[in-house]
Amino acid sequence: METVSENRSHGGTQGVYSHSSGQTGTEMTFSVFVPDHAEGAKLPVLWYLSGLTCTHANVTEKGEYRAACAEHGVIFVAPDTSPRGDDVPDAADEYDFGKGAGFYVDATQQPWSKHYRMRSYIESELSDLIASNFPVDMERQGITGHSMGGHGALTIGLRNADRFTSISAFSPIVAPSQVPWGEKALGRYLGDDRSAWREYDACALIEDSARHPNILVDQGTADNFLEEQLQTHRLAEACNAAGIDATIRMQEGYDHSYYFISTFMAEHVGWHAERLKA
Numbered sequence: 001m002e003t004v005s006e007n008r009s010h011g012g013t014q015g016v017y018s019h020s021s022g023q024t025g026t027e028m029t030f031s032v033f034v035p036d037h038a039e040g041a042k043l044p045v046l047w048y049l050s051g052l053t054c055t056h057a058n059v060t061e062k063g064e065y066r067a068a069c070a071e072h073g074v075i076f077v078a079p080d081t082s083p084r085g086d087d088v089p090d091a092a093d094e095y096d097f098g099k100g101a102g103f104y105v106d107a108t109q110q111p112w113s114k115h116y117r118m119r120s121y122i123e124s125e126l127s128d129l130i131a132s133n134f135p136v137d138m139e140r141q142g143i144t145g146h147s148m149g150g151h152g153a154l155t156i157g158l159r160n161a162d163r164f165t166s167i168s169a170f171s172p173i174v175a176p177s178q179v180p181w182g183e184k185a186l187g188r189y190l191g192d193d194r195s196a197w198r199e200y201d202a203c204a205l206i207e208d209s210a211r212h213p214n215i216l217v218d219q220g221t222a223d224n225f226l227e228e229q230l231q232t233h234r235l236a237e238a239c240n241a242a243g244i245d246a247t248i249r250m251q252e253g254y255d256h257s258y259y260f261i262s263t264f265m266a267e268h269v270g271w272h273a274e275r276l277k278a
């Protein structure tokens with residue numbers, strides 16, 4: 001692991017690091033904020049998965065999580081959203097597929113399957129790297145994310161409910177199998193057999209009996225993507241049908257941007273911290 005940069009901020013260290021990933025076969029960059037802590041202490045960790053077109057940098061620069069993480073003593077990890085580099089196949093001129101749009105899946109279809117392994121990258125490889133290199137208590141993990149990353153947080157959290165104590169999301173894609181962004185990505189990464197998509201669809205996972213006791217979602221009512229791509233009501237319906245007591249809030253007048261995310265970020269960090277007993 002290489003240090004790209006480290007800056008003191010809000011009583012902690014905001015770092016950016018890179019490493020050679022065996023899963024993606026590429027160099028990967030991520031950011032980690034570590035609040036000051038007693039020597040030898042292990043802190044809970046909150047994972048933040050980003051949306052389409054993002055790298056680690058969007059939330060690191062615009063997410064406004066550091067003050068809350070320092071207050072609650074929570075480590076914040078922000079991975080990239082896809083493999084990168086000249087060897088990685090991409091879809092020219094498509095912002096919603098290829099680089100910047102890994103959708104947190106392990107692709108099974110050519111030519112994507114070689115590098116697009118973001119599920120295993122996040123669930124296994126980066127987790128191991130974080131556990132080995134930062135003062136994290138891996139018994140206390142929460143996961144959150146935005147849009148495509150909200151989909152990542154919900155699906156990874158639901159599939160690994162024993163590992164992630166708390167799941168939250170900002171404007172998540174809740175049912176990718178039912179909307180254009182998801183149909184394009186899952187169809188190309190995973191192929192035409194829609195049964196293979198279900199483990200990458202939060203609503204389908206719940207229908208297929210995944211359960212989680214701690215889910216918080218915030219969604220802006222003025223989000224341009226709400227009607228066509230996000231369809232928050234589907235998650236509310238799936239949770240109701242399954243008897244899951246999720247908190248799903250529509251936030252009046254907020255859009256899809258980091259102005260929205262940063263408004264509610266401290267509340268999400270505090271909500272996770274309470275459940276992780278930070």
Ligand SMILES: N[C@@H](CCC(=O)N[C@@H](CS)C(=O)NCC(=O)O)C(=O)O
Pocket residue numbers: 050051052053054058095146147148256257258
């Ligand atoms: N028009 C947007 C569509 C994609 C988009 O809204 N991406 C969201 C996540 S789904 C985002 O976080 N963009 C980067 C940013 O706002 O910093 C773009 O091309 O960037």
